[in-house]
Amino acid sequence: MKYSGIGGQAVIEGVMMKNGDEYATAVRKPDGTIEVKKDTYVGMGERVKLFSLPFIRGIFSFVDSMVLGMRALTFSASFFEDDEEASEPSGFEKLLERLFGEKMEKVLMSVVMAFSVVMAILIFMVFPMFLANIFQHFIKSQTVMAVLEGVIRIGIFIAYIGLVSRMEDIRRTFMYHGAEHKCINCLEHGLPLTVDNVRNSSKEHKRCGTSFLLIVMIISILFFMVVRVDTLPLRILSRILLIPVIAGVSYEFLRLAGRSDSRLVDLLSRPGMWMQGMTTKEPDDDMIQVGIASVEAVFDWKAFLNRNFPERKA
Template sequence: MKYSGIGGQAVIEGIMMQNGDDYAIAVRKPDGEIEIKKDRYVSLTERYPVLGLPFIRGVFKFADSMVVGMKALTWSCSFFEDDEDAEPGKFEAWLDRVFGEKLESILMTVVMIFSFIMAIGIFMLLPLLIARLCRPFIPSETLMAVLEGFIRIAIFIIYIKMVSRMEDIRRTFMYHGSEHKCINCIEHGLALNVANVRASSKEHKRCGTSFIMIVMIISILFFMVIRTDTVWLRFLSRIVLIPVIAGVSYEFLRFAGRNDSRLVNFLSRPGMWMQGLTTTEPDDSMIEVAIAAVEEVFDWRAYLNENFPGWKEEP
């Protein structure tokens, strides 16, 4: 495996692939055609170099991925609106009149902030509350930290299991699998075609699901060491330490994505196992969409020529 630098995200009936500042979204429209949009986003770490320092950049890289991901998701959803001719309600009309062209970006910001707050509540604070119910039976602070971590992982698994029952989410997980397969295909020196992509793995070490799993494991280690006696300080520590935990987790994920040693692969296994919940084998039509997104932003032939001399492109 050789690092390519490309990454992506599944959207509604499509894939977003990013290479540096360039990203492309490919969507399979209801009529069966593939629509592609290419755009550019300059990351915070590029605009402000100090934010790109190790252990600091992780939080801002995550913010960048949220911004690009929301843009891609919003665009993909536009092809599948239930009733495009329906008259907007009074509240929608008022929002459009007040905010005008800025409405979409404002709504995206509100959704991102709300999602972040909900994620903190569900995955950071709720496990602490549940773990505290067992406090009379577990005197050890170390065991309490481990219990809280396992509760956090259990909540995440239950959440994924619940949302995966929705048809749209199941198909999104299939597109997620096709995204990983495309990247694995290229990074293992194979020509980018449907047959090679289909034969490639649907798990990848640089996946966002792996990042979440690493965050959960790192949080266990942090909270085993950092202890407070008062309840409100414990709640505060879970919030304040999020950037630190995310920064450490990102550095590990970044290192793992660029290395293929046995030790790194072993340490990456928990995240890869978790991807079994968020990736599903795609069909060939989904693979075609992923390939279209890759080819819009990445010259994979030049990459293979440089990193895998002697590769052959099958007819």
Template sequence: MKSTGVGGQAVMEGVMMKNKEHYAVAVRKPNNEIEIKVDVYKNAIGLEAFTKLPFIRGVFNFLDSMILGLKTLTYSASFFEEEEEQKPSITEKVVNKIVKKEAAEKIVMGLTITFSLVMAVLIFMLLPYGITQLFSKQIDSYLVLSIIEGVIRVAIFVGYVALISLMKDIQRVFMYHGAEHKCINCIEHGMELNVENVRKSSRQHKRCGTSFMLIVMLISILFFMFIRVDAPLLRLVYRILLLPVIAGVSYEFIRLAGQSENYFVKAFSMPGIWLQNLTTREPDDNMIEVGIASVNAVYDWKEYLRENFDWKEKKE
């Protein structure tokens, strides 16, 4: 199976699909119509060459995914805002007074992403390390402590996903997440992209962002087990400094997993696939239609099927 290279994410009542630099957001509006926006996304940092270098590109692509994800999520939410304008936050008021609206939106987005990254590091990296230090007097083995820290990190992440999956709004987002995966799986398995074929396709995909995050957790265990630093403070610092390296390695593995049938690769991918049982739900046909509309806007799946599966379109 050859990967399409198409990726995406669920947004509020919709699906975003990205093919190379083009992306499309399809949203089911309150009046039941599907609104489709097609645009071009350029590398946020302006270092496009780095997005193609193995092990380095993972960090840049991860940041781009966060930026584009927040941008498209904000766009989809705009269709469901209350008629009364919501009052801007204190941060938005201050930024709006200093700079123009477009620049203000970029600054607020930058602050949001920075805050999200800082919180992720605190919760999923530093908190497990801090908890593990409580056992350091009872356990002398650096190797055992590293494994305990990794298990705690994975448990916090899985627990977080499990908790948010109980929220009704998030459950609908997870249904659109399922629609996104099922649409990509449909064409990557040689089937014509229609509601019937998408419905019977799998909602798990090896290139999913959920799998990427879990792979980061698992690979971090290996790094922290074998790269030893004795001083507690330095150990904390190098955990943070190694994050880009771990993200780069994890990204390469996810790329490989998307097109490899190697037994080891498939086995190492399985925890991420299992976790997708929480982050995806079976979509209804209306949601599948939105996913199909998003794919059609940015990707020629018919050409893909002709090249890879010798598919011929049926004539009416």
């Protein structure tokens, strides 16, 4: 395997791929054609040198991925809006337009992202602590309590993924997620980017965001086994304040995993790869074509193969 440097995300009926500062979102429109939008995004780590340092860059890389993901998601959703609703803005939309004008979309995006982060912290970090706290009268060991809290956290995460995957739109997004992974795996294993080669490639990849989230939860167990506080308010505060630290450590592991063929790293990556069995599904050929279109808009895969796999002709 050769590291390509490209990464991506599934969106509504499409795939976003990023290479350096360039990214492209390819969407299968309702009429069956593929629309590709190419743009640039300079990450926070490039704009501020401090943000690119190890164990710090993971935090800002996560913020970058959220911003970029929202942009790509907004673009893909624009093809599937209800015409009647789009032609007649609601009273709330008119109020927002008066208040924020042309900045309305950015303001809404910021609010949605902030709300999503807060809800994720409450559901996946704070709520498991409260559930585990029920057993503190029976379990005196702080180590066991930290492990129990982590198991509950992972259980909630798995249940959430299992629940949302039952929705038809989410299931199709997971199929595009599979197409994204397959395209990257196809290239990084030295195969020309064709529908047949992509179809036969793996839908699991070590740099996946699903793996990142699971790694965060596993590493949080280790942190909370060491960081011990007595009162409930301080425990809540510790769960919130340690999130950037845990995210930074998790990002460094994921970064290493994406560039390494070490058996130990592969073994440690297994849990995240297993979780991808829930968040990636086998795509059809139409979805694979969308993934290929997104890659080709930002990445010269033929030059990559000729440079890294000279024995194979792209």
